[in-house]
Amino acid sequence: MAFRHEIEALSSQNANLCFQCSKCSASCPLADMMDLKPAQVMHSIRLGREEAVLNSTAIWLCLGCETCSARCPQQVEPAAAMAAARVIALKRGIQPSVKEVGIYYRGFVDNMRLNGKIHDASVAGVTQLLTGQFTSSLPMAWKLLTHGRLKPPPLPFGGGGFRRLYNNVLAKERET
Amino acid sequence: MKYGYYPGCSLEGISAEYDDSIRSLFKRLDVTIEDLPGWICCGTVAAPSMSRLLGLATPLWNVARAKQAGYDQLIAPCSACLYHFKHAAQQVAESPALRAEVEAVLALGVPLASLPPTVHPLEILSADAFESRINQLVQRDLSALKAVCYYGCHISRPAKVMQFDDPENPQSMDRLMKWVGVQVLDWPSKVDCCGAHFSLIKPGIVVDLCTRLFESALEAGAEAIIVGCPMCHANLDTRQDEIAAKLGRPLNMPVLYFSQVLGFALGLSPDVLGFKKHIVDPVPLMLEKCHLSA
Structure with a gap:
């Protein structure tokens, strides 16, 4: 399957509709930090520049704010195309080019498997430990703790529903 | 109108004051909201980054449960949760094949058609009907x-x-x-x-x-x-x-x-x-x- 079809299958986004007006790039709050700007991501998808897209920082820096999708005159949703690119990258074993983001998303879903919900302080703590930001995040943790905003983690007795769903998804994806 | 309430993970943790203020405000306005039983995280941007199916099934679990509970609307005060609910509901509404796939992994026995709308509390409160009520109070x-x-x-x-x-x-x-x-x-x-x-x-x-x-x-x-x-x-x-x-x-x-x-x-x-x-x-x-x- 051509790369743009793979993206389309996962996101319902047809990259060929993009006429390169670059309104998405102009609207993106993080475009200045991305190697490929959102419009370039869309063009690269059209051209089948698979490696460039899957290894880009753009797909991992995307915050999902949806400004690009909201403003596209062609009703294309670059944010959805980038989410599809993240899924494809992970499936191919390509390390997220912004590694902290990959660590955070993985840790987030793992935390959901304990209790169905996340415990925000645990997710934050684990992420910061694994990304080497634990010490620098301590002043913030102290600030939150002293204002009564951190709660102890719950016992992992509530996540049965989510774990079942998660395993069903894994089983289904193994089939295909 | 029967309102279900989905606080979401942040409101149980770092943003407890948002939860407290929403609950006390609705009480003050005499609007009953009922916590969605057994809710799970919406999966936010993390779940759809792992797998499309996971990213759709996770939020829709909650919307399906809201349908099961008979709510007319499900209130989600966190706009990220709300986005994932609405986005996933729209995706399955547009594609019957996708809908069947998500229904199968959810295994709740709830058809994902005519789901109750999910709403931000602003959508309820900023309606004309509340203006005079709020003015009185x-x-x-x-x-x-x-x-x-x-x-x-x-x-x-x-x-x-x-x-x-x-x-x-x-x-x-x-x-x-x-x-x-x-x-x-x-x-x-x-x-x-x-x-x-x-x-x-x-x-x-x-x-x-x-x-x-x-x-x-x-x-x-x-x-x-x-x-x-x-x-x-x-x-x-x-x-x-x-x-x-x-x-x-x-x-x-x-x-x-x-x-x-x-x-x-x-x-x-x-x-x-x-x-x-x-x-x-x-x-x-x-x-x-x-x-x-x-």
């Missing part, structure tokens, strides 16, 4: 308070998914705040992104984006920022010392949820509304601005 005059309303990303964007308010210049929160007298200022950053979850991984980016927001709020002459999303609140309230250093000027601007301002105007106490949990204490400003009769 006002106990504190907030007409001396100058504030900007900050909507962030997902209360109304993207329009195709959220189908509420104007995606570029939303008005619902402005309206609601004007009903209780607040001087709502015009400003250009209503729907700019605060950096959301990057607070945990790339705090520098969040500080940069929030610095622009404060610059813009200060230029408009705001004394407070009013928000409707737990992530916007956390980012704006907890990082003001770093932002002040970037701005090169002291910064101590209270950031309040619309539900706290509204609850306060309707006579609820700062304790009930969770004012004490804020890093930037809003109590002095709020007491100074309202002409307290008691």
